[in-house]
Every structure is written in C-alpha cells, then in structure tokens.
Amino acid sequence: MRQRLIYLIKVYALTVILFMVAKVVFMWANHEGHAFSAGDVWDVISHGLSLDLSTALYALIVPFLISIGSIWTESRWLRRILCGYYTIIAIAFTLAFVADTSLYPFWGFKLNAVCLQYFDNPAEIGASVSGLYMAIRLLLIIIGAIAIWWMYFRIPMWDKKPSNKKLSVIGDLLLIPLFIIGIRGGIDESTTNIGQVYYSQEQFLNHSAVNPVFSFLYSLSHQMGDTSKYNYMEEEECEALVKGVFTTESTFSDTLLTTTRPNIAIILLESCGEEFASVMPRLQQLKKEGIYFSQCYGNSWRTDRGTVCTLSGYPSFPSLSVMKMPEKSRSLPSIARTLQQENYKTCFLYGGDINFTNMRSYLISTGWEKLTWKADYTAEEQSTAQWGVRDDITFQTLHDQISKADPTGRLLIGYSTLSSHEPWDVPTKELDDEVLNAFRYLDNCLGDFIDRMKSTAAWDNLLIVLVADHGINYKNIDEQRPLERNHIPMLWLGGAVKGPRTVNILCNQTDICATLLGQMRLNHEDFRFSRDVLSKSYHYPTAVHNYNNAQLLIDSTGHILYDFDAKRFTVSNSKEPERMLRLNKAILQVTTKDLKER
Structure with missing residues (x-):
C-alpha cells in the first residue's frame, strides 16, 4: 500500500x-x-x-x-x-x-x-x-x-x-x-x-x-443549452424590468430619409471599432456628410455574433453563437425577410468562405437570396489575402452590384469586409503599425467606393448603413476598458439621406433593424430586442455587450461589467450598480429564455 x-x-x-x-x-x-x-x-x-x-x-x-x-x-x-x-x-x-x-x-x-x-x-x-x-x-x-x-x-x-x-x-x-x-x-x-x-x-x-x-x-x-443558470428572478419581475428597455413600437417625430423605399446597402466593417477612428480620415469626413450615431456599441466580440445582431436585431449571448445553431437561427427575424415582403431583392457579399461559422445557413434561412463569396472570384483573387478576396476587390463588386441593378427595382445588399483582421495582410503600407495600417487601407477602400458611387445614377435613391461588426482588443484597450473597446461607428450615407446630422443617443447595433424599418414606416414588432432609437417611445437608452459569460450594461447613470462565473463586478462605474446588475441579469434571463423557446 x-x-x-x-x-x-x-x-x-x-x-x-x-x-x-x-x-x-x-x-x-x-x-x-x-x-x-x-x-x-x-x-x-x-x-x-x-x-x-x-x-x-x-x-x-x-x-x-x-x-x-x-x-x-x-x-x-x-x-x-x-x-x-x-x-x-x-x-x-x-x-x-x-x-x-x-x-x-x-x-x-x-x-x-x-x-x-x-x-x-x-x-x-x-x-x-x-x-x-x-x-x-x-x-x-x-x-x-x-x-x-x-x-x-x-x-x-x-x-x-x-x-x-x-x-x-x-x-x-x-x-x-x-x-x-x-x-x-x-x-x-x-x-x-x-x-x-x-x-x-x-x-x-x-x-x-x-x-x-x-x-x-x-x-x-456548462453550455447555454442549460439556460436555467440564468434564471435569477421570477418571470413577472424579469419582464417588468426589461419592459422599459425593449420597446417595439415607433412614434414618429420626423424622418431622416428622402424616401421610405430606398435601395439599401448594409456594410459590416470588420473589427472597425471607434478606437481606430484616428487613422481613418475618410470615415471621419463621411461622418460630417451623413447621419452619425455617435453612441453606438457593439453587442458582441466576434463576426458571427455581430452579423446576427445587425441583420436580425437579435441579441448576442455570453457563451454561444446563434449563427452556429441552424435550428435556432432560421427562426430569427431578419431585415432581409421583412423587406422581401416589400418586393426587395436581397443579396449578400463576402470575400471569404461563406460556410465559416455556418454563415451560409443563417443567410439563406433568413431571406438572403443571392450569395456572392470567395468561390465566385478567380483563383488569383481568392489568394489576395489570407482570409480570401481583399477589400478593394470586393468593394468593386459591391459598386457593380448597386450601380448595375434595375433602377426601378428595390434592392437590399449586405456586405462584410475582411481585410482589417489578423494577420492584417493588406497590399498597401502607409503606417508602420500593421494593425493601424490595415484600418487605413479599409478607410481608403471605403472612401474610394463612396466617391465612385456618388457619380452614379444609383446614388440618389441609395441608403448606405455603415457599422462595425465588433471592436477588438488593441494594445491597452481591452474588455476592462469596455467603453473604448466596444464603441463602434454607425453611419447612414447616400442620396436617400436628407442631410447631415449627429444622433447622440445611446444604442446597440441590434437597434439598426427597428430604426431602419421605423424610418421606412414598416412594422417591426417581430424584432423584439431591436429598438427604434429615433422614436419617442425610446425613453430608456441602454447598450449591452457580452463575451465569455460576462456582460456589460450602459445607461445614463454609468456602466457595469459583471462576470457571471466569478459572480462579481469587474468594472463598476455607476451611481446605481446594484440596480444595474438586476437589470443586467433580467436582460440575460429574458433573452436566453427567448432563444430556448425558438
């Protein structure tokens, strides 16, 4: 022994x-x-x-x-x-x-x-x-x-x-x-x-x-399949707490657009948090030309999650990707499916592998009819970047798809860039820092695309929605500095925009669907977690961001970041942290319950 x-x-x-x-x-x-x-x-x-x-x-x-x-x-x-x-x-x-x-x-x-x-x-x-x-x-x-x-x-x-x-x-x-x-x-x-x-x-x-x-x-x-770990309170109390947060109706005061039926291009800028705005002069210039939502925050930390948040107005979750769950993602509301009912043709463009993280399944099942991706390019174009086709080439594709579309028809295009991603392999070098240089390249591609679109007949009826899919950690900016790390640009441009304006209202990228549909005078009740931030009914501005079983909540009193594994605040900068924590838990409880029941 x-x-x-x-x-x-x-x-x-x-x-x-x-x-x-x-x-x-x-x-x-x-x-x-x-x-x-x-x-x-x-x-x-x-x-x-x-x-x-x-x-x-x-x-x-x-x-x-x-x-x-x-x-x-x-x-x-x-x-x-x-x-x-x-x-x-x-x-x-x-x-x-x-x-x-x-x-x-x-x-x-x-x-x-x-x-x-x-x-x-x-x-x-x-x-x-x-x-x-x-x-x-x-x-x-x-x-x-x-x-x-x-x-x-x-x-x-x-x-x-x-x-x-x-x-x-x-x-x-x-x-x-x-x-x-x-x-x-x-x-x-x-x-x-x-x-x-x-x-x-x-x-x-x-x-x-x-x-x-x-x-x-x-x-x-402890996967999210067992959502009972997020049951913090009685259902009635939970619903009461979030009732003022998630409003689904639109009460109009004015409109930002020249038409309620513009052609629409939603451009997801890879990793393009506001932390990189200083090296993107064209983006800064464009903010003065369009409608800039200055207080927008990314819901999550990865492209697959941010894409769902943007195109379905559906929340992200700390420990799973809804895009990776076809049995759930196909039941989500979708800006594409809603606009199909208004006779919009829908297409999506991505220079990488559209099968990655189950993107193809999500897009097709939520109403995106035509998909253009890496396989549709030449072998030479496919090898221009580690992730696939670099951005200057795909921006040209986007330009062609918009400018050559039927001017009397209705068009919705989704587009995800990819060059501003590790390993930051872009064809130009203007800045020594490879990360900053990649975002300068993206900025140049974006500026050139806008300049060329302005000279086309399609510009007058076009609405371009620019938004980052998520922010990233860069040097000393990480999730412990959540306001800097997760602040993302959201900008509406195009001939369909009445004029420049800055909207200083706290919001999430999930709010794009309801806000856009509200401006189009379309019902958006099925987008339960998307708010029309331009509506008078949006009286309690908040923003949420989550990652790895931690969730950030921002409102007018400050912000908190709570780790549900450690059961403690990792950031607490609010006048009312305990009230915000209960609301934070209620939001997570009601969203996970919704996902489970789909």
Missing part, C-alpha cells in the same frame, strides 16, 4: 507543478500591455492553487483505479493502460497550455469551449495567423507532450502486490471521500468554480490564476 500511495502522491504533485509552470509561461508570453512583478507571479500561483489542486485530482482518478486493480494482479496490461493514459494526458495538457497562451492575445479570456465552435473550418482559423506561427505552435505541442509523458512515465511504480490486501483495499476506500471533497472544492454548498481564484482588480492577473484545463472542462459542461 505504501508504494502505491507514494506513487499517487508523486503523480499528483507533478500534475500540480505542471499547472503552476503553465501559469508562469502564460504570464511571460502575454506580458505585453500587462505589467506585473515577481510578487504578482507568486500571487497568481498561490491564488490559483485551489483550482489546480482540484483539477489535478481529476487527472489522478485513472492512476488511482489502476493502483486498486494492481492489488490483485501484476499483469502488464495494467501498466500499458497507464502508459496510454499518460499519453492522452500529456497531449491534452499541452494542447490546453499552448491554445490558452496563444488565444489569449486575440480573445482576452481563458481557454473555454467557445473555441470548438470555430474548429469545423480549420482553414479559416489558419487565415488569422501565418504558417510559421502555426508551425511553431505545433512544434511546441509535440515537444511539450513528449516532455510531459516522459515525466509521468519516469515516476517509479510499485514493484509487487501488497502483503495485506484487505488493509490496502480499506486504505483505498478511505481515499475516495478525499477525492470527492477535493474535486468538489470542500463540503460547503459552493462547488469548485473559476471565480474562486479571482483576487485582483487587474483582470489579467485573475485570468492568469485560472487553470486552463478546468476552464475548458467547466465551460464544456
């Missing part, structure tokens, strides 16, 4: 040490923009230890069971099973460590099951980074897996059966409650969770303390 117990202790200790080392590597690899001291490293390790100890017990279950089996037999197949198990563990741990460390600069949160939603199109994932980047990560995974397997395999095992089998069995049985209590995190009502390691006002330190293996497994077992 003693040999087996010592063996299990050594395996357990090695696993915990691996988790600690992974934390140090994570902090070192992601130090840019996140200053920390040696004391911070120690704090991260010490505060994250409880989660490491619990997670390590999961990894110890199989060796524990093998040790029990070896009480009665010394058969080699038990050792072979253990050898195979360590191979699996070594690969799994290394994948988690490398993926967690590599994804954090892009996403700003710990590894979780969200990443699985993007693995059905590996080629598109690779488009965000270079081949060398992927090769280095693959090499790290191979080396790391071999090293971890070797360390486990080198721990000396027992060499004989115990002399007293009954005593050994009793000893093993006594260890079972320790496993249960350790994995559970104690005997209190609260079980092991990510929030238990949060200790700092600096979110990077909290994230560093979280065990990536536990984070992934926890999110995998």
Whole structure:
C-alpha cells in the first residue's frame, strides 16, 4: 500500500507543478500591455492553487483505479493502460497550455469551449495567423507532450502486490471521500468554480490564476443549452424590468430619409471599432456628410455574433453563437425577410468562405437570396489575402452590384469586409503599425467606393448603413476598458439621406433593424430586442455587450461589467450598480429564455 500511495502522491504533485509552470509561461508570453512583478507571479500561483489542486485530482482518478486493480494482479496490461493514459494526458495538457497562451492575445479570456465552435473550418482559423506561427505552435505541442509523458512515465511504480490486501483495499476506500471533497472544492454548498481564484482588480492577473484545463472542462459542461443558470428572478419581475428597455413600437417625430423605399446597402466593417477612428480620415469626413450615431456599441466580440445582431436585431449571448445553431437561427427575424415582403431583392457579399461559422445557413434561412463569396472570384483573387478576396476587390463588386441593378427595382445588399483582421495582410503600407495600417487601407477602400458611387445614377435613391461588426482588443484597450473597446461607428450615407446630422443617443447595433424599418414606416414588432432609437417611445437608452459569460450594461447613470462565473463586478462605474446588475441579469434571463423557446 505504501508504494502505491507514494506513487499517487508523486503523480499528483507533478500534475500540480505542471499547472503552476503553465501559469508562469502564460504570464511571460502575454506580458505585453500587462505589467506585473515577481510578487504578482507568486500571487497568481498561490491564488490559483485551489483550482489546480482540484483539477489535478481529476487527472489522478485513472492512476488511482489502476493502483486498486494492481492489488490483485501484476499483469502488464495494467501498466500499458497507464502508459496510454499518460499519453492522452500529456497531449491534452499541452494542447490546453499552448491554445490558452496563444488565444489569449486575440480573445482576452481563458481557454473555454467557445473555441470548438470555430474548429469545423480549420482553414479559416489558419487565415488569422501565418504558417510559421502555426508551425511553431505545433512544434511546441509535440515537444511539450513528449516532455510531459516522459515525466509521468519516469515516476517509479510499485514493484509487487501488497502483503495485506484487505488493509490496502480499506486504505483505498478511505481515499475516495478525499477525492470527492477535493474535486468538489470542500463540503460547503459552493462547488469548485473559476471565480474562486479571482483576487485582483487587474483582470489579467485573475485570468492568469485560472487553470486552463478546468476552464475548458467547466465551460464544456456548462453550455447555454442549460439556460436555467440564468434564471435569477421570477418571470413577472424579469419582464417588468426589461419592459422599459425593449420597446417595439415607433412614434414618429420626423424622418431622416428622402424616401421610405430606398435601395439599401448594409456594410459590416470588420473589427472597425471607434478606437481606430484616428487613422481613418475618410470615415471621419463621411461622418460630417451623413447621419452619425455617435453612441453606438457593439453587442458582441466576434463576426458571427455581430452579423446576427445587425441583420436580425437579435441579441448576442455570453457563451454561444446563434449563427452556429441552424435550428435556432432560421427562426430569427431578419431585415432581409421583412423587406422581401416589400418586393426587395436581397443579396449578400463576402470575400471569404461563406460556410465559416455556418454563415451560409443563417443567410439563406433568413431571406438572403443571392450569395456572392470567395468561390465566385478567380483563383488569383481568392489568394489576395489570407482570409480570401481583399477589400478593394470586393468593394468593386459591391459598386457593380448597386450601380448595375434595375433602377426601378428595390434592392437590399449586405456586405462584410475582411481585410482589417489578423494577420492584417493588406497590399498597401502607409503606417508602420500593421494593425493601424490595415484600418487605413479599409478607410481608403471605403472612401474610394463612396466617391465612385456618388457619380452614379444609383446614388440618389441609395441608403448606405455603415457599422462595425465588433471592436477588438488593441494594445491597452481591452474588455476592462469596455467603453473604448466596444464603441463602434454607425453611419447612414447616400442620396436617400436628407442631410447631415449627429444622433447622440445611446444604442446597440441590434437597434439598426427597428430604426431602419421605423424610418421606412414598416412594422417591426417581430424584432423584439431591436429598438427604434429615433422614436419617442425610446425613453430608456441602454447598450449591452457580452463575451465569455460576462456582460456589460450602459445607461445614463454609468456602466457595469459583471462576470457571471466569478459572480462579481469587474468594472463598476455607476451611481446605481446594484440596480444595474438586476437589470443586467433580467436582460440575460429574458433573452436566453427567448432563444430556448425558438
């Protein structure tokens, strides 16, 4: 028994040490923009230890069971099973460590099951980074897996059966409650969770303390399919709280358009948060020519989510992508389907792979009739950017589709740009910073497109709606600076616009559908979560943004960012934080309930 117990202790200790080392590597690899001291490293390790100890017990279950089996037999197949198990563990741990460390600069949160939603199109994932980047990560995974397997395999095992089998069995049985209590995190009502390691006002330190293996497994077992975790209050109270937030009627005061039936182009600008406005002079100029919504905020942090928010006026969710759920997305309201009833022809343009994140299914099922995408271009054009066809080429396509359309007909075009995305591979270089340079390129493409459209007959009856699909983390601007990170431009341009105006009303990109339909004097009651921000009925302006089980709420009293895993504010800048928190929870409860019932 003693040999087996010592063996299990050594395996357990090695696993915990691996988790600690992974934390140090994570902090070192992601130090840019996140200053920390040696004391911070120690704090991260010490505060994250409880989660490491619990997670390590999961990894110890199989060796524990093998040790029990070896009480009665010394058969080699038990050792072979253990050898195979360590191979699996070594690969799994290394994948988690490398993926967690590599994804954090892009996403700003710990590894979780969200990443699985993007693995059905590996080629598109690779488009965000270079081949060398992927090769280095693959090499790290191979080396790391071999090293971890070797360390486990080198721990000396027992060499004989115990002399007293009954005593050994009793000893093993006594260890079972320790496993249960350790994995559970104690005997209190609260079980092991990510929030238990949060200790700092600096979110990077909290994230560093979280065990990536536990984070992934926890999110995998707490998917949004179980919406009961967002039931915070009685349904009547919840509906009462959100009643003033989500108004579906339009009460008109004036109109911004010269016609109620313009041709419409909705352009989603990839990653184009207001944080990049300083390097986009043409966009700044255009704000003075059209209707600029100066207080618009993105609902989410990824293109698939932002696209649904914009085109369906439907909210985003912290832990899932509705676009990836065809059984749900096809039931959503849609600006395309609504305008089809007004005899609009609908088409959508994207220079990338339209099958990525199930975009094709969503677009077709919500009323977009003609899809133009990467496959419709020449092989040479398809290879002009990592993600597909670069923006100057697709802007030309957009120009042709609008200018050559039947002038007596009604047209709705959706278009997503793609060049302002990692790896920022654009054909021009005006700025040294590759990120800023990509947005300058987008700005040039946009300005040139507008200039050429003005010279066409189609301009007079055209409404162009410009909006970013989401903002991004850039240098020290991240989700802990949510107002800067998620502020996005929303601008209406074209000959169908009466004249320049700035609308200083707080809103979300989800409000585009109801606001546009309201200006067109069309009913929009089926867009339950989209508000006509120009209507007199919009009397409680708010904006919501969510990501990775955290949700931002903004109103006239300030803003809060609440982490539902940690069960705490990560940002609280409001005169009434507790009232805002109840409203924040009510919004999440009512939106997830709506999704579940679709």
